[in-house]
Amino acid sequence: MxxxxxxxxxxxxxxxxxxxxxxxxxxxxxxxxxxDDLVNRTMNGEFGPVPNSLLRSGLPGSSKIGRDPTTANRAGTSLRCRICDAENPRYADYCGNCLKKIG
CATH class of the missing domain: 1.20.5 (Single alpha-helices involved in coiled-coils or other helix-helix interfaces)
Structure with missing residues (x-):
């Protein structure tokens, strides 16, 4: 016991x-x-180049926008939506406000 x-x-x-x-x-x-250093760089907006992947290259309209998909987003660069005039990151394909295609 x-x-x-x-x-x-x-x-x-x-x-x-x-x-x-x-x-x-x-x-x-x-x-x-x-x-971690990766988190600090991401929070500061310092992204590395986006690699070309097979999935991204197969998407319709992925290279017709006139922007280089391998460049990084830098602080202060943005795109404006033609419809709602909202600012979007340079790498965005669709507006974050109205969800219409940018470009």
Whole structure:
């Protein structure tokens, strides 16, 4: 009976501590991702070149807009929608406000 009590206390201790340790591991992982250089560059608007993919090249109208799809979006560059005059990122194909095609 004594070994059964010790086993139950041990299981209860593990089941109490394990979620806390898993949460702390998740928290540290999220903090490491937050402090990553890729996140900082993305938040500053410094994107690298967009690679040409087979999916993008097969889309109708992907290269007829007159913009180079391999260039990056830089801070301060934007396109204006002809219909609603909303500003959109340079890489956008559709307006974020009225959802009409840009270009």
């Amino acid at each position: 004594k070994s059964e009590t010790i086993f139950r206390v041990l299981v209860a201790g593990v089941l109490t501590v394990a979620p806390t340790l898993l949460f702390l591991g998740l928290w540290r992982g999220l903090m490491a991702l937050r402090d």
